[in-house]
Amino acid sequence: MKKIKSIITLILALGVTCANASNTKNGTTETANDSLRLAELNNFWAEVSRTVNEGDFEGYKATYHEDAVVVFTTGENKGSVTIAKALQNWKQGFIDTKTGKTRNSVEFRFSQRIGDETTAHETGIFAFQSDNGTGNANQKQFVHFNALLIKRDKTWLLVMEYQKSKATEEEWNSLE
Template identity: 80%
Template structure:
């Protein structure tokens, strides 16, 4: 019986050691440390800059290319809470891109983050995006702030959104608290 306990204890100890091997460790502030974080974050910053560029310029094909073909978009900011395929969401957004491309409207989006978790090929980004639209006659809509989550994967050296979750409206004060 004593030998059985020793064997079980050894198996459990080895199992925990194996399960934790190679995974990033938490530092004292709760932030995950990963030696490749700076490269991943630089790549993701470039990704979000590209998303902003495509919205600002009305580049629909460029915007579409930032999503995985099987991506899902979840909306819970309005009355109708829904989940749709990226194909359906893009169909709904396409006219806005075309109007921006032709100068009928001007749109912009910016991103700030409260949490960024990931490794070399996966990322979970949490933050707020700020979206504003101008109808071309000089009348700008009020800037909208939205809490969001995004799941991304890296394929062929490119980051792609697989899930965008527009969770709730945010305030400008919350936006200003983020970097």
């Protein structure tokens, strides 16, 4: 009888584990909750791309938590700033895009995505390209980045964006 209870317990435990696992990727089991979170985050990053592509400053601003911090270690101006200060510096680029003076685009690819229902830490590369209307688009810039997000009232918000280092096109191509 004891043996039967042990077998039933084992079968139930395996069943729960299998029911929670939707797939395995890179040796990591992805649960249904992970799939939902990743789908929501994919929508989030698509929205960030849309706002940059369309010059939607208010939409872009809405993707950040009001107390967010941006960290730069890729260019001459290394440091960290509040999102309010970063947005001040970026606003003209959005205005120029909105009015058609420039065309900007950004895409995201990820090497690691960790989180739960209300938190996420995303690691990857973004590719940014700008065209000032002269027909000579700037070469795509590839940047390694980390992003820390929280979910508030069903909305994902960036709390921290860390632009770490320049990436290569080969590194970009190696990510899905």
